[in-house]
Amino acid sequence: MKPKNPLKLNEAGPLSETALAALNHVEPSRRDFLKTAGVMMIGFGLGAATTAEAQSPLNPSGNIDNTQLDSWVAIGADESITVFAGKCELGTGMKTMQIQIAAEELSVPVERITMVLCRSGVTPNQGLTVGSNSAPTQFGNNGLRVAVDTARDALYQLASRWLGVPVEQLVLKDGVFTVSGDPASTVSYGELVQGQRFSLPVNRNAVPNNPSTWKVLGKSVPRVDVPPKAKGTYQYVQKVRVPGMLHGKVVRPPALGAKVASIDSSVLTGMAGSPQVVQINDFVGVVADTEWHAIKAAEALASRITWSSGDTFPNQADLYTFMQQQPSRNTLSVNTGDVEQVMATAARIMTAQYRYPYQMHGSLAASAAVVDVRGGTGDRATVKAWSCTQGVYNMRTILANLLRIPAANIEVVFVEGSGCYGHNGGDPVTQDAALMSQAVGKPVRVLYTRADEMIGGEHYGYPMVSNEKVGLDASGQIIAWDYENIVAQRGEGAAIGNNPGNNIPGYLAGFATTAVIPSTTPPANPATFGNGNNTVPPYVTGSVNGANFYTGTVASQRVLNRVVAGPLWTAWLRSPNRLQNTFAHESFMDEIAASLRADPVQYRLRHLFDPRLIAAVNAVALKANWDTRPSPKLHNPFERAGSGRGFSCYLHQTANGYAAMVAEVIVNESTGEITVKKVITSIDAGPVISPDGLINQMEGQVIQGISRTLYEEVLFDRASSSITTKDWKSYWVLKFGDTIPEIVSVLIDNRNAPVAGSGEVTISIVASAIGNAIYDATGVRMRQVPFTPEAFLAAKKEQKG
Amino acid sequence: MATFLMQVNGRSANVTIDDPSTPLLYVLEENFRINGARFGCGLGQCGSCTVLLDGNPVRSCIMPVSEAEGHSVTSLEGLRALDKLPNAADLHPIQEAFVKHQALQCGYCGAGPIMYGYAFVRDNANSTRAEIEQGLKGVMCRCCAHTRMIDAIQSYAQEKTR
Numbered sequence: 001m002k003p004k005n006p007l008k009l010n011e012a013g014p015l016s017e018t019a020l021a022a023l024n025h026v027e028p029s030r031r032d033f034l035k036t037a038g039v040m041m042i043g044f045g046l047g048a049a050t051t052a053e054a055q056s057p058l059n060p061s062g063n064i065d066n067t068q069l070d071s072w073v074a075i076g077a078d079e080s081i082t083v084f085a086g087k088c089e090l091g092t093g094m095k096t097m098q099i100q101i102a103a104e105e106l107s108v109p110v111e112r113i114t115m116v117l118c119r120s121g122v123t124p125n126q127g128l129t130v131g132s133n134s135a136p137t138q139f140g141n142n143g144l145r146v147a148v149d150t151a152r153d154a155l156y157q158l159a160s161r162w163l164g165v166p167v168e169q170l171v172l173k174d175g176v177f178t179v180s181g182d183p184a185s186t187v188s189y190g191e192l193v194q195g196q197r198f199s200l201p202v203n204r205n206a207v208p209n210n211p212s213t214w215k216v217l218g219k220s221v222p223r224v225d226v227p228p229k230a231k232g233t234y235q236y237v238q239k240v241r242v243p244g245m246l247h248g249k250v251v252r253p254p255a256l257g258a259k260v261a262s263i264d265s266s267v268l269t270g271m272a273g274s275p276q277v278v279q280i281n282d283f284v285g286v287v288a289d290t291e292w293h294a295i296k297a298a299e300a301l302a303s304r305i306t307w308s309s310g311d312t313f314p315n316q317a318d319l320y321t322f323m324q325q326q327p328s329r330n331t332l333s334v335n336t337g338d339v340e341q342v343m344a345t346a347a348r349i350m351t352a353q354y355r356y357p358y359q360m361h362g363s364l365a366a367s368a369a370v371v372d373v374r375g376g377t378g379d380r381a382t383v384k385a386w387s388c389t390q391g392v393y394n395m396r397t398i399l400a401n402l403l404r405i406p407a408a409n410i411e412v413v414f415v416e417g418s419g420c421y422g423h424n425g426g427d428p429v430t431q432d433a434a435l436m437s438q439a440v441g442k443p444v445r446v447l448y449t450r451a452d453e454m455i456g457g458e459h460y461g462y463p464m465v466s467n468e469k470v471g472l473d474a475s476g477q478i479i480a481w482d483y484e485n486i487v488a489q490r491g492e493g494a495a496i497g498n499n500p501g502n503n504i505p506g507y508l509a510g511f512a513t514t515a516v517i518p519s520t521t522p523p524a525n526p527a528t529f530g531n532g533n534n535t536v537p538p539y540v541t542g543s544v545n546g547a548n549f550y551t552g553t554v555a556s557q558r559v560l561n562r563v564v565a566g567p568l569w570t571a572w573l574r575s576p577n578r579l580q581n582t583f584a585h586e587s588f589m590d591e592i593a594a595s596l597r598a599d600p601v602q603y604r605l606r607h608l609f610d611p612r613l614i615a616a617v618n619a620v621a622l623k624a625n626w627d628t629r630p631s632p633k634l635h636n637p638f639e640r641a642g643s644g645r646g647f648s649c650y651l652h653q654t655a656n657g658y659a660a661m662v663a664e665v666i667v668n669e670s671t672g673e674i675t676v677k678k679v680i681t682s683i684d685a686g687p688v689i690s691p692d693g694l695i696n697q698m699e700g701q702v703i704q705g706i707s708r709t710l711y712e713e714v715l716f717d718r719a720s721s722s723i724t725t726k727d728w729k730s731y732w733v734l735k736f737g738d739t740i741p742e743i744v745s746v747l748i749d750n751r752n753a754p755v756a757g758s759g760e761v762t763i764s765i766v767a768s769a770i771g772n773a774i775y776d777a778t779g780v781r782m783r784q785v786p787f788t789p790e791a792f793l794a795a796k797k798e799q800k801g
Numbered sequence: 802m803a804t805f806l807m808q809v810n811g812r813s814a815n816v817t818i819d820d821p822s823t824p825l826l827y828v829l830e831e832n833f834r835i836n837g838a839r840f841g842c843g844l845g846q847c848g849s850c851t852v853l854l855d856g857n858p859v860r861s862c863i864m865p866v867s868e869a870e871g872h873s874v875t876s877l878e879g880l881r882a883l884d885k886l887p888n889a890a891d892l893h894p895i896q897e898a899f900v901k902h903q904a905l906q907c908g909y910c911g912a913g914p915i916m917y918g919y920a921f922v923r924d925n926a927n928s929t930r931a932e933i934e935q936g937l938k939g940v941m942c943r944c945c946a947h948t949r950m951i952d953a954i955q956s957y958a959q960e961k962t963r
Contacts (some may be wrong), residue, residue, distance in 0.1 A: 234836070
């Protein structure tokens with residue numbers, strides 16, 4: 001390997017006082033190591049330390065150099081390499097992927113890399129770990145890979161000087177440079193860096209290792225976190241304990257929106273554990289010495305609080321009507337301006353409406369956080385938070401606003417919780433713990449109960465009403481596509497934006513939630529193309545300003561997005577809106593094909609332009625032995641259980657991974673029971689970084705997608721303004737004992753393409769593939785999730801009599 | 802105050818506690834610093850708090866500590882010692898199988914499938930895949946690594962009978 005873009009080195013001498021000050025935030029063992037290690041710092045100039053940060057009480061020496069807080073590669077005398085990066089491990093293997101990047105580009109074995117992730121003030125601010133964006137980011141030109149490549153190129157320069165030969169004569173293997181043809185002339189990374197500190201600007205033009213030569217990337221590297229997880233020694237945020245820590249429980253209003261009328265806290269007098277009440281407007285918590293004492297105190301207190309009545313809810317059955325009646329904030333994703341005109345020429349118009357419910361993240365753990373607020377409030381107060389937030393810097397901003405303490409005085413340490421799949425209770429519980437710690441002046445751990453998590457902690461995935469309309473010409477070709485989606489929102493995940501009022505604890509404590517402000521004028525045409533929410537169907541051209549940006553061929557198109565204020569708290573849940581919109585698009589495409597007695601795959605291909613999506617479609621059809629014929633399948637009408645197969649495909653977001661799927665189901669028409677027998681999925685997310693890791697993600701998404709499609713719906717009660725799904729019996733998800741399908745994954749290793757995401761790509765097409773298979777088996781079209789036996793029987797009755 | 806004698810991962814200890822109805826899980830966490838049993842629901846519905854009581858899986862989040870008196874409790878960390886295998890800090894063979902199949906994503910649920918899988922294989926030699934699935938009935942994994950977990954338990958069972 002050769003250095004790609006040689007840099008002039010800026011040797012900065014031994015580790016400075018300011019660097020040591022920053023290291024004080026790191027655990028003692030690592031701090032001691034880093035004090036003796038050489039440090040090679042690669043700065044992005046992004047998320048840089050501010051003046052306020054430099055003056056923070058957390059940094060008594062003041063004066064933090066911007067570059068020190070960006071991205072570090074620390075190389076020890078023992079040749080160990082510590083890399084600091086900003087994408088969290090959420091259970092998807094992200095830590096191992098980042099280790100692979102560093103090991104590949106530095107030409108060392110994976111065991112040599114220690115990866116430190118997501119710690120404000122210590123790791124680079126890389127925003128949120130969301131949206132299948134972590135892999136594209138770390139391989140992109142603001143990501144980890146160019147930082148490591150910059151370090152590698154610098155090491156080449158140092159080795160050249162050390163060994164007195166041009167870089168072209170150096171051979172790098174396992175972190176040791178050898179002069180070509182002179183095996184005795186060697187120098188290692190540790191020797192080159194030891195005792196010195198180098199501070200380099202990132203070189204965005206640094207050339208990464210060519211994927212065709214990958215030795216670590218592209219391989220099924222076993223995940224580093226799995227052995228301690230299996231052994232039981234892995235520390236989740238639920239297990240964090242700090243000296244002097246108390247245990248807090250929240251007492252949420254029984255009705256959403258209810259206000260505290262009165263609290264009789266005398267009930268706590270004499271209870272074990274010296275419980276204390278924390279009340280801030282409608283935020284109520286109890287803090288005691290142990291978890292069990294806090295639980296008992298919270299239960300006792302809950303019965304002594306008088307609450308006002310809650311918000312006005314729609315009836316559950318009226319949710320979708322309610323959403324359509326609300327005033328909306330409107331935007332356009334595409335609008336060629338000719339949709340009505342082209343529709344008027346159509347031989348036939350088809351319309352359909354699809355509906356998607358509120359669903360839960362339903363994380364397996366009840367969320368927990370530990371927060372230590374010292375000094376009350378204001379400029380001299382400090383905060384340290386241990387949180388499973390997906391964005392430590394965003395959480396820092398939220399805590400600053402919530403606690404009225406400067407962000408520079410706040411350190412947020414990411415500690416993994418259970419799989420979150422988006423904004424589960426991890427962000428809200430961090431705010432809960434922060435409010436209680438500030439009130440009692442001691443570190444407080446808050447662990448939700450299951451009901452806290454499900455009805456007063458997590459924000460649900462968005463419900464959606466999708467109105468689809470196409471015009472067909474006499475040959476059955478789609479000539480115009482008109483789509484409207486209506487999404488109900490309330491608040492946001494805590495790590496989004498800076499308003500604590502957009503999250504349940506902040507709202508209860510008196511911060512106002514950002515309102516959905518309805519549009520008063522028609523939406524403007526988009527200036528640029530973006531399909532972050534997959535509102536634009538795969539079969540249109542994605543035309544903006546006369547240029548085409550998307551995967552299909554239908555030229556006349558309009559996509560109107562309407563956001564309304566909804567009754568329940570919402571935030572991002574795995575493939576937010578992308579999944580809902582894709583359920584509508586891919587079910588509707590199937591309906592159109594069926595109305596024409598056309599094969600669903602062939603009919604899709606008639607409207608696709610993008611070669612990679614077409615390749616993904618063909619790959620999965622081949623693997624599934626796709627039987628080319630129209631749906632529904634003609635079967636013996638006396639059969640009680642019919643089998644069927646359904647197809648679905650799409651491009652995730654604007655350009656973030658292609659996928660196609662065939663689902664095979666069996667439907668018992670008399671009971672309505674739906675069994676998914678087999679699911680075959682293809683994916684093209686660019687170069688495959690870890691084949692087994694990718695398959696693992698795909699398999700998980702298939703089963704989670706089945707659970708969301710067949711079972712999951714948040715239920716609420718109008719009379720009591722409350723959520724009634726509050727445990728695993730009332731909110732059913734797929735468990736062992738339910739049918740688990742055979743899963744087949746087809747990887748398209750597209751090494752010439754940019755790295756795309758894969759954490760949401762598969763799950764987005766599951767509901768439509770299953771719905772299309774049900775139609776194939778029975779001729780019954782499922783237009784509303786979940787596909788419960790009751791829902792199937794109701795749809796069958798409505799459609800077939 | 803009441804004092805209970807129990808054996809946790811081979812270590813005998815007295816626990817003195819004011820409320821005998823305190824769930825075993827909290828005692829394991831706070832008195833024994835056990836990491837491998839975790840709070841998921843507190844209702845006995847998910848399995849993430851599973852430990853073995855005299856070798857049989859129980860949900861420690863709903864079992865009062867008083868019921869553990871005089872019994873041996875094994876968490877994930879102690880599985881290897883329970884089978885009297887050397888090097889207690891290493892992985893137990895069923896844990897090795899979970900690693901080999903990369904059968905954990907977030908891994909928070911781990912105690913459920915591993916403990917139930919361990920006991921099921923011990924009590925049911927030569928089980929089919931479908932039988933193992935039913936043997937784990939009600940255990941949850943929200944990351945949905947179910948297929949790999951069954952693969953892991955099956956390969957552990959095969960290793961065991963070899």
